[in-house]
Amino acid sequence: MTENIKIIASNRKASFEYFLMETFEAGLVLQGSEIKSIRAGQISIQESYVDIPNGQEAWLVEAHIAPYEQAGTHFNHEPKRKRRLLLHKKQILELWNNIRIKGNTVVPTKVYFKDGRAKLEIALAKGKKAYDKRATIAKRDEARDNERASRVR
Template sequence: MSAHAGDSIKIIAVNRKARHYYEIQDTMEAGMVLTGPEVKSLRGGKINFKDGYVRFSGNFEAFLCGVHISPYENASSDQDPDRERKLLLHEHQIRTWKAKTEQKGLTVVPMKIYLKRGKMKLEIGLAKGKNVHDRKDALKERDLDREAKREKDRYK
């Protein structure tokens, strides 16, 4: 992400489970095609990343799937909270990441959603799934680091 002097970023939601279940190898910013009520709902933080992933179709299209954006209460039209949303990416970005997912068995997961210069943006991550053993090791390591820091702070 290139940060301009006037860039104001407001984080709407973060997919905390992504780093727990996946080893993130690369990230990228993507725009999204949203309806007005979806933007209103997102501004209120009404999003659930639970089973979210990115699906590539054809050569030049990417879609956000499995992400639930709760319907906006004051909207008059019917809204599908689980619909696929098109991602706005450059052709070469889609081609590169699609190739990596096909060759290396990687997946693309939503990392966080934020507001940047008045536009809703999604950070997506190229991820490799961790197995249960790796997750347990990561938790153990984090606990040991925390304990070591506590001991160090005690003797200051």
């Protein structure tokens, strides 16, 4: 079975701000104009997060999907509305139990098309402290310097 995956948007800031512990693949409940905007690449998940208010349903909050230009005003969508995520009950329960622990949250990391359907990769994450972020920056700078040095040789 071959999987056709085309990444539309990614949240690069998430791996800098959080330790990503476990990832899940979720479907999105979208309107017609939203899926057309996503196909055009008009989505941003930088400030978005996943909310599980009652332990029953998962929602994508604050994701910005730009209004579709060719749709009329009557058929267009609200850009920052809450969108329901399609996950198994076991997965929602696992996320719910983990986010009740202090410092844990669920962040979206990627939006992509898999076999023609829009999917969202979400990750169970723990917030980094300032010294963790500095260590990440130092490691990244060191790797860049090593790459430059090996290229010069």
